[in-house]
Amino acid sequence: MDVIDFFVDPLRYDFMVRALITTLIAAVVCAVLSCWLVLIGWSLMGDAVSHAVLPGVVLAYIVGAPFAIGAVIFGFLAVALIGLVRDTSRVKEDAAIGIVFSTLFALGLVLVSVTPSQTDLNHIIFGNLLGVSRSDLVQISILGAFVFVALIVKRRDFTLYAFDPTHAHAIGLNPRLLGAALLGLLALTAVVALQAVGVILVVAMLIIPGATAYLLTDSFHRMLVIAPAISASCAVIGLYLSYHLDTASGGMVVLSQGAAFALVYLFAPRQGVIGRRITASRRRRASAAAKVVADR
Numbered sequence: 001m002d003v004i005d006f007f008v009d010p011l012r013y014d015f016m017v018r019a020l021i022t023t024l025i026a027a028v029v030c031a032v033l034s035c036w037l038v039l040i041g042w043s044l045m046g047d048a049v050s051h052a053v054l055p056g057v058v059l060a061y062i063v064g065a066p067f068a069i070g071a072v073i074f075g076f077l078a079v080a081l082i083g084l085v086r087d088t089s090r091v092k093e094d095a096a097i098g099i100v101f102s103t104l105f106a107l108g109l110v111l112v113s114v115t116p117s118q119t120d121l122n123h124i125i126f127g128n129l130l131g132v133s134r135s136d137l138v139q140i141s142i143l144g145a146f147v148f149v150a151l152i153v154k155r156r157d158f159t160l161y162a163f164d165p166t167h168a169h170a171i172g173l174n175p176r177l178l179g180a181a182l183l184g185l186l187a188l189t190a191v192v193a194l195q196a197v198g199v200i201l202v203v204a205m206l207i208i209p210g211a212t213a214y215l216l217t218d219s220f221h222r223m224l225v226i227a228p229a230i231s232a233s234c235a236v237i238g239l240y241l242s243y244h245l246d247t248a249s250g251g252m253v254v255l256s257q258g259a260a261f262a263l264v265y266l267f268a269p270r271q272g273v274i275g276r277r278i279t280a281s282r283r284r285r286a287s288a289a290a291k292v293v294a295d296r
Contacts, residue, residue: 010243018132023235023253025144026193026205031231032151033189034210035223036182039162043207044094045079048101049183050190050202052078054108057124057194062115068143068191075187076180078104105199127198127250129239136195144192147185158182159220197250205231208257215264215271234260 010016037046056074057067078100085096112125123131132140151158157178160168165175186206193202213227238253245252266274 006244007240010240015130015132016239016243018134018137019129019249020236020239022132022137022140023129023196023239023249024232025140026196027209027231027235027253028228029144029147029189029192030202030205031209031213031228032148032224033182033185034206034208034231035213035220035227036151036158036162036210037186037206038210038214039159039220039223040182042182043203044097045082045183046186046206047203048078048082048097049075049186050193050206051101051108051199052104053187053190053194054105054124054199055111057191058108058111058115061124062111066139067194068139068188071191072184072187074104075183075190079183108199123198124194125198125200127194127196127201127248129196129249129253132195140192140195143188147188147192150181150185154178154181155224197254201250201254204254204257208254208261212257212261212264215261215268230260231257 011020034046037043053071053074056070056072056077058070060067060070081100082093082096085091085099086093091099109125157168157173158181160171160173161175161178161182165178168175168178189206190199190202193205197205209227209231210223212230213223216226217223234256235253238256239249241247241256242249242252264272266272268275269279270276
């Protein structure tokens with residue numbers, strides 16, 4: 001197989017084209033949101049909300065309502081329960097997050113097990129990227145576009161909230177409302193990524209791109225470009241590898257993102273483990289050479 005066939009052959013199938021569009025939408029939207037999640041330190045909250053939406057999605061499926069409605073309701077329910085447990089007991093926030101999201105996720109699993117259409121609902125848990133229908137693609141496109149536009153339009157307010165909520169309040173913004181808006185967008189983003197990678201791996205797409213970009217730049221505006229670029233590239237690479245290697249498509253997409261993070265973690269010029277040593281070694285050699293020249 002030559003290079004052209006490697007790239008063109010999967011696109012001969014409609015299901016692969018839909019899968020490619022879906023994974024690109026999910027990758028870009030998740031990556032943009034992940035920049036704020038990483039900056040604020042909401043990695044655990046992203047994990048909690050992405051898992052807690054499962055019962056909401058299943059209940060929405062049962063009653064014939066849009067998945068997004070159930071996801072948003074249970075996303076906010078999870079946040080409210082976390083706050084309630086944290087504020088009314090000695091349990092700390094990280095423990096409260098673990099209790100709430102695991103309990104709601106277990107509730108979702110129970111609902112899946114007792115719902116007649118278990119095959120379709122299992123795709124919510126594990127993803128079904130290659131089974132995306134035209135109607136699924138339309139829903140994913142609409143939700144993805146809404147989240148993306150909302151994040152871009154309100155990026156300055158969300159960034160100020162992430163860096164200094166006190167200052168945001170002083171200039172007339174409502175930090176509580178901004179936080180609630182981010183959580184709502186997080187729930188919608190989880191729905192966008194459900195079809196691609198499933199509930200279990202959504203958190204990876206919500207955290208890895210932002211963390212990778214964070215190691216490459218100190219500028220948040222650059223993060224908003226680097227994170228989706230890396231995520232989209234990994235999405236395409238992972239999908240093509242899954243096709244040619246006959247592996248799970250969602251898992252391969254996330255695995256590609258993990259590999260990208262590992263490379264950046266090791267070799268990033270300023271923040272990479274090996275990159276820092278190489279840079280320090282070059283500086284020492286340059287300093288030694290300059291000293292030799294000065295002594296002459």
